Structures are given as C-alpha cells and as structure tokens.
Amino acid sequence: MSWARIMTPLSGGQGDKAAVEAAAMLAEPFGAELACVYTPADVADVMPWMGEGFLGGVQTTALESLKEAAQVGEANARTAMASCAYARSRFVALQTPVWAGLSGESRLSDVVVFNNDPARGRGPLAEAFQQMVADEQRPVLIAREGLKVGGxxxxxxxxxxxxxxxxxxxxxxxxxxxxxxxxxxxxxxxxxxxxxxxxxxxxxxxxxxxxxxxxxxxxxxxxxxxxxxxxxxxxxxxxxxxxxxxxxxxxxxxxxxxxxxxxxxxxxxx
Structure with a gap:
C-alpha cells in the first residue's frame, strides 16, 4: 500500500511553515504529492451578519478588508510552501464556498496534516480540523515536535x-x-x-x-x-x-x- 497525496490546510498564519514541513516529511517516503491548501475566511459566512442594518458603505468596506486579508494570507501561505522546497508541492487557493472546496480537496487526499493549534480548537483552522475529522471522516495527522516517519x-x-x-x-x-x-x-x-x-x-x-x-x-x-x-x-x-x-x-x-x-x-x- 502507499499514499499518493498528502494535504495540509494553511491559514496564512505563523503555523503554516511547520505544517508544510511536517506534511512534506510524511509525503517524501511515498513520493506523494503535497497539496498546500490555503483556506481563508469565507466571505459567504460573513454575509448573513451584514444583511439588514448595515449601510452599503460599511458593508463594502468590511468586504474589501476581508479580501485584502485573504490576499495577504495567501501570500504568506505561498511563502510557507516555498520555504520547504519539496519538489512535488502544489498550491491550492480556495475560493467561496471555502468549506465545500476544502471538503473536495480532502476527499482526493490520503491524509490531512494539521499542527497542534487546530486540533486543540485554537486559531482559524480549528473548524477545518473538526470538518475533516467529523464531517469528512478523513484520516488526519497532528504533527508535533519530534515527528519522524520510519521510527x-x-x-x-x-x-x-x-x-x-x-x-x-x-x-x-x-x-x-x-x-x-x-x-x-x-x-x-x-x-x-x-x-x-x-x-x-x-x-x-x-x-x-x-x-x-x-x-x-x-x-x-x-x-x-x-x-x-x-x-x-x-x-x-x-x-x-x-x-x-x-x-x-x-x-x-x-x-x-x-x-x-x-x-x-x-x-x-x-
């Protein structure tokens, strides 16, 4: 048996580099593709809160801020992937609807890699962790310091x-x-x-x-x-x-x- 595709969701935050390194460590012995999936906050999830009672200008400003944050986050996530230099890496930037896209990527992956924070309910990927485990029932690896494949x-x-x-x-x-x-x-x-x-x-x-x-x-x-x-x-x-x-x-x-x-x-x- 073998694994052909290892996936790691990225948020554009400080934990991305460690997650990419761990996922690459898991992928390397199998020669597997490493899918680095940028998972931004979804504008569609915020829209219901911006319905009645929001002035047009306020709503537009809030949406623009979200888009700018997503662009910065994507650049950070790409940098995290590039710093690892695993030859078979592939970057995927999810768009609205983000959760549907994340589900689709996970269904075509053998293992999904997270670091400690999402698994403990912390940070922007906490919901993604629960989605992978509970909804998609995908196997997940929670990478911690000292992770080693082959030990x-x-x-x-x-x-x-x-x-x-x-x-x-x-x-x-x-x-x-x-x-x-x-x-x-x-x-x-x-x-x-x-x-x-x-x-x-x-x-x-x-x-x-x-x-x-x-x-x-x-x-x-x-x-x-x-x-x-x-x-x-x-x-x-x-x-x-x-x-x-x-x-x-x-x-x-x-x-x-x-x-x-x-x-x-x-x-x-x-």
Missing part, C-alpha cells in the same frame, strides 16, 4: 469501529516504521476483544508488531500516553471518538486527552 509507531486498539478504521488506514505508515507496538487496554473497554487478532492482521500484510497489554484502569487515555512514551513512539495511531451535536463535533474524553497531550504526534480517524 516507532504505537497503535491504540480496542476492537471498535473507530480504532479499526485508524489501524487499517495507517498501514502505509506502519510499513515504513522500524518498530510497531500495539497498545491494548481490555480492562478499560466495555467490549470484549482479542488484541492478537490485530497482530495477525498486520502480520499477513508483512508488518511485524509487538503487543503491550496495559494494566487495569478506568481511564484509557493516560495509560495509552504512558505506554506510548515508554515505547518511545514517534506517532500514536488511534480512533477519534465523539458525537455530532448541534452541528458541533463533541470529542469524547479519551480523544480530548490525546489532543491536549504534548507528545507524541497523532494519527486519528473517526
């Missing part, structure tokens, strides 16, 4: 739908890893599962793994993070749990804990 990867496993999806979609990444450790906490799950089944699944695909059965606990997330650190994992693969509510994706407690941790980088799928 050690830990896979959180509970036999559930979300964990299974993440474990399957991460297979190209696991094939590049030096070491893969399956982390299972059966006592922290309401379901019954056999962790060795995932080990067999990987073995038939040429990926040798170690199995770490974690101790009894009422909260899986801290134990998973401790086990990932103990394994010196560069990336933790996990299912993203949450519920759509009032058009807002509400992450479950385990996922929130993983998102708020400092290390390691996360490969998530809902």
């Amino acid at each position: 050690t990867i830990a896979v959180a496993w509970d036999g559930g739908k979300e964990a299974s999806r993440a474990a399957r979609l991460a297979l190209p990444l696991l094939e590049k890893a030096r070491r893969v450790v399956i982390l299972a906490a059966p006592k922290a799950s309401s379901r019954t599962f056999d962790a060795s089944r995932l080990q067999s699944y990987y073995a038939t695909r040429g990926v040798e793994t170690e199995l770490d059965i974690l101790p009894d606990t009422g909260d899986a997330a801290p134990v998973l993070l401790y086990a990932a650190r103990k394994a010196e994992a560069d990336i933790l693969v996990a299912g993203a749990f949450g519920h759509p509510r009032l058009q807002e994706f509400i992450f479950g407690g385990t996922t929130r804990t993983l998102l708020n941790s400092e290390q390691p980088s996360l490969f998530l799928s809902h």
Whole structure:
C-alpha cells in the first residue's frame, strides 16, 4: 500500500511553515504529492451578519478588508510552501464556498496534516480540523515536535469501529516504521476483544508488531500516553471518538486527552 497525496490546510498564519514541513516529511517516503491548501475566511459566512442594518458603505468596506486579508494570507501561505522546497508541492487557493472546496480537496487526499493549534480548537483552522475529522471522516495527522516517519509507531486498539478504521488506514505508515507496538487496554473497554487478532492482521500484510497489554484502569487515555512514551513512539495511531451535536463535533474524553497531550504526534480517524 502507499499514499499518493498528502494535504495540509494553511491559514496564512505563523503555523503554516511547520505544517508544510511536517506534511512534506510524511509525503517524501511515498513520493506523494503535497497539496498546500490555503483556506481563508469565507466571505459567504460573513454575509448573513451584514444583511439588514448595515449601510452599503460599511458593508463594502468590511468586504474589501476581508479580501485584502485573504490576499495577504495567501501570500504568506505561498511563502510557507516555498520555504520547504519539496519538489512535488502544489498550491491550492480556495475560493467561496471555502468549506465545500476544502471538503473536495480532502476527499482526493490520503491524509490531512494539521499542527497542534487546530486540533486543540485554537486559531482559524480549528473548524477545518473538526470538518475533516467529523464531517469528512478523513484520516488526519497532528504533527508535533519530534515527528519522524520510519521510527516507532504505537497503535491504540480496542476492537471498535473507530480504532479499526485508524489501524487499517495507517498501514502505509506502519510499513515504513522500524518498530510497531500495539497498545491494548481490555480492562478499560466495555467490549470484549482479542488484541492478537490485530497482530495477525498486520502480520499477513508483512508488518511485524509487538503487543503491550496495559494494566487495569478506568481511564484509557493516560495509560495509552504512558505506554506510548515508554515505547518511545514517534506517532500514536488511534480512533477519534465523539458525537455530532448541534452541528458541533463533541470529542469524547479519551480523544480530548490525546489532543491536549504534548507528545507524541497523532494519527486519528473517526
């Protein structure tokens, strides 16, 4: 298996350079295309607030300011991409409707790369992160300091739908890893599962793994993070749990804990 297109949304802000570098690091071992997708604030989202009660001149000035900000942001995003110098980079500047364009780009990408801020609900790409995880159900990589492809990867496993999806979609990444450790906490799950089944699944695909059965606990997330650190994992693969509510994706407690941790980088799928 392989990945052919890695995508990273850009906002024109300070975090773009790190996001591009991380996405290029992920794309390089596969020779994949790197799509740097500039995702500006959408004028269409602002227009409803500028309906009744806004004078024509005020509305025009506000729209012009948004357009100018988008132009500056696009220039910054292009600079961030250029600073990386990955040969197979491609720049995409989204236009209104921005969210529809972002969805379309993600559907033709194998993985979407973010840095820490959007994953923690901060900055202009926070909504884009939730859109990718919840609405589009795309696999995302949250790149953190020390990200490395080809090192050690830990896979959180509970036999559930979300964990299974993440474990399957991460297979190209696991094939590049030096070491893969399956982390299972059966006592922290309401379901019954056999962790060795995932080990067999990987073995038939040429990926040798170690199995770490974690101790009894009422909260899986801290134990998973401790086990990932103990394994010196560069990336933790996990299912993203949450519920759509009032058009807002509400992450479950385990996922929130993983998102708020400092290390390691996360490969998530809902």
